[in-house]
Amino acid sequence: MLNDGFPSAPSPPKSIHARLGFTNPIHHERHLRVVCIGAGASGLLIAYKLQRSFSDFELVCYEKNPDLGGTWYENRYPGCACDVPAHTYTWSFEPNPSWSSVYAGSEEIYEYFKRFSEKYDLGKYCKFGHEVTCATWNPTSSKWEIIISNGSETIHDSCDVLFNAAGLLNNWKLPDIDGLRDYKGKLLHTASWDQNVDLIEKHVGLIGNGSSGIQVLPAISSQASKITTFIRHPTWVSPAQAQEQHIYSEDERRVFESDPEALLSYRKALETGFSGLWPVFIADSDTQKTTFDGMTTMMRDKLRNEKLEELVIPSWGVGCKRITPGVGYLEALASDKVEVAWGDIAKINERGPVGFDGMEYPVDVLICATGFDVSYRPRFPIIGTSGQSLGDVWADVPEAYFGIAAHGFPNYFMIGGPNSPVGNGPVLVALEAQADYALKMIDRLQTENIRSFEPKLEAVRDFSEHRDRYMTGTVWDIDCGSWYRRNGKVVATWTGSTLHYLEAIEQPRFDDWDFKYAGNRFAYFGNGFSQTELDPEADWAFYLRNKDDSPYMSRNKRRIATTHTNSSTQITQTTVKVL
Template sequence: MTYHDTQESLQANARWDKPIHHERPIRVICIGAGASGLLFAYKLQRSFRNFSLTVYDKNPEISGTWTENRYPGCACDVPSHSYTYSFFPNPDFTHYYSGSAEIRKYFQKFASTFGLERFVKTQHEVKAANWDDAQSKWVVEVMDVKSGEVITDSGDFLINATGFLNNWQWPKVDGLDTFKGDLAHTARWPEDLDLRGKRVGLIGNGSSGIQVLPAIQPYVSSLTTFIRHNTWITKPFGKSEPRPFTEEELHEFRNDPSTLLEHRKEAESDMNNMFGVFLKDHPIQQDARKMNVEAMEVRLNKDKELSTRLIPDWSVGCRRYTPGPGYLEALQAPNVNVVYGGVTEVLPNGCKTSTGEVFELDTLICATGFDVSHRPRFPLVGKDGVNLQDTWAKSPRSYMSMGAPDMPNYIMVMGPNSPSGNGPVLSAIEAQVSYALRMIDRLQTENIRSFVPKDSAVETFNDYVDTFMEKTVWKDVCKSWYKNGTTNGRVTGLWPGSTLHFLEAVREPRWEDWEVSYEGNLFSWLGNGYSQCETTPGADLAWYLCDEDRTEWGSRRKRREEEIMPTTAKVEKNSGEKVEEKRQAENGGLRRDSAAAVA
């Protein structure tokens, strides 16, 4: 008998002496202590027992991207109260759109409120993960960032919560290491960097570059911004321009939970009501384009050259919206020099462009974004020695944004084709974490060794994605991180539908899409014939008796209505009365007023 067979026999036999669904000890490893990793830690400790968890994070503090991004002007481009967990509001946000410091504080408060720090090891970076099939465990190599020491850990389940805007990268340009002045990346901003009176260069006009430029423009001697691509500069998501909340608003948020909830629902509904803008030839898309062209031209003071250079010919939403309060105005400031074209070489004293022109600089800022390939940054070796780095070298192909081929007991949060730009993000993260917990629950309470998505499910899901994307503006000819920084590549950064569509799609795992491996007898989880109820002191042994039917609705329709319909509408529906008033003007089920949210 092999070691593997012995372990199977021991674990399977152990269940014969326990009641049904016995919760065996389980070990979980999570990578990343940002929004996803912290939520996972909270949800796991909330519902599970007989587990151990370690969350590894390479940074000195928790909060993920909001710990790393501290550049001037760094802020979230969605309304503050639409960037919280559904169950943990924050009445203390001071602005309609929050800066990185306030968001970082929010996640730190969340962690301290629920004591999540006890699960987290900061300054510990995962360097490799290997699936040990004999033990049905992940063996993970972790480096202590301070000492350089490498330790080994192992777990039954591996959660990758590193996020998709985390692995920052320098621009691929010759001579970068020869620059003698101050060199900074927006995701690694030096705390002591003083730009006052300096000649500053800025590479990149994506979201980070658009935020940092107006923030530093008033304090520098000169600012040369190198622009390679045009982009839509829209207003931020939501109905309000950037502004602080009034003292009256803050007082109501802090003292009247119903007022805050109403505000949160309005902000969230606005985000969930914009999906039509991403569909080609949709009326909302057409309206949004017209309004954005007019708005940009007005802000550019009808400057024909700037308008021609900056206003795209591709659709609004082909790449991530780039709300830029003050950006277009700052481009026209006397101390700002707009250079069209990329930097071809960095010199010790400045930058050279494709025309051969040299710009002398004291400081060079690189707002050049992140590696968004979704390819693991460390060797991730699953069953049969398959390394996901190799499998995804050209293009990542996930299962439902969370599973990966040949990777047992492995779930990604915000993996390929997650709804990162389809609507609210944190609600999508909550759905993915809940999905992971469903799998961990089965692993703990049944005699299951491993789950791995079937190859056929991975392939057919990606076939669906590619077919769906053809009708979206994301397939327009524009360079976008949605397409891994390419112009015409596959759309791997977005879900094929709205965020609400995603929430419904992943609510119930499709177990038939997973290859499930068991230990011993397939049904040994049935145990010794006793229920958990019978072995719990003081339990109600007739818990199923009641005076009305309180069981879960049997159809998806009824379960959905229970959640999404207002209480008054539920009453009307149950009594056979009309549920809704006449619908607003719609096209394809989407409200026309959505265009205003992205204009």
């Protein structure tokens, strides 16, 4: 029967099919429970994308801190900021026209993610002050059994899918130096900063010249009477993409707020420049050689001190370690107020560090800018099908599948796992791609007769073999003391650019996955009805049209259709003053 030109939605007939259990249409959605560890940037992204694309699900994000934000909630040390231009540190779909400067501070970044959460009501999924202490896969129920502590009690939970969005730069650590606890002055770590500490007219010791140390030094130089900075290795310091720090004027921010296309054009220009850095990471490329010479000159111009130039400027390739835009760092390092103590610290006594030459450095405050546990081993047991924890499996080298999953750990996803694009170009868009990949897998889990899935061991091994061969041609394979490497393997970065990664994981390679089914794999075909036939508002002839506007079937034509946009990637006259 036709009703206003369209057939009415039928009720499935009572038949032998119903008696045989075929009661639902094809792709009937089963209810899913999802647990996400962490409510930092990645955890909020998972919550947003699940909410946007799925309906029949439960989600809880367990966050150990009393508030969201992850690393941007925890890290509030002086000078803490983006190490990339802030307009490239937003979700692709959620620009922020109100960044105050090119390298925005941590509090601003926290506020961005706070607004993001409030805008999409993501807080309803979060349980703060709840720390996951163990997760165990139950093969009988095909669920994860989870133990959580909220400080006063132990809570048990279970889920169909487990996300680990705890973040890589999350588990901070003090340096392993003999006598550290004997120090009687004020001891600080950048990721556990005491907001009440007073540095005015104090002699401050600073251990480390990684990203946080490079940000701290110029930020405290106006307060301390003297700073002794302890450096073991040289490091490349330069504004990323040659972007110097710049405070956006009210007029510039007004343009960004009132003209979305101007802001988009500016964002695209920054992002394009960021992606354009990729050839730097090819060890013998002309771009690497040119960048090496240019950055050497740039650092010399700012240091203007031959002794410091010999110590601080590396001889290894640019990008072997993450390039840090040290706003004001080199100038501070070369100032009269700063003393550079080169080499390893032998021990620390009650007054301060002692070098291997016996030189003592008494300080009032000792700041450890010594980073995080970057082994990729989870800080709590995650126990898979073998009965081993992921931390034990990855005791030597973390072997993951595309930075997303691990063999032996079904229905388990990581955001920013091993061999993700952490130094290859834009980062957040890569995390978005990881979330999208995971949700494509979850869509199958929910609408097909699947109990569990995990990457096949041979797929993980093949990827690792490809990774090891490919990395020999990159600057990351150089032994420069980078956390990108572990036991001789490059385990942190992807085997190509960020744009390469987006293409590589655009669609899941289902043949790389081991699926387990609940009975017959085709049981989800159901009662023979489509979802469309049971939707009273659906167009039953949706496939008829006046021209072929369907998606292209080849990757290349899909890529061209997606990337050949009309939006300009050039900085407009309106925004050019920003640079």
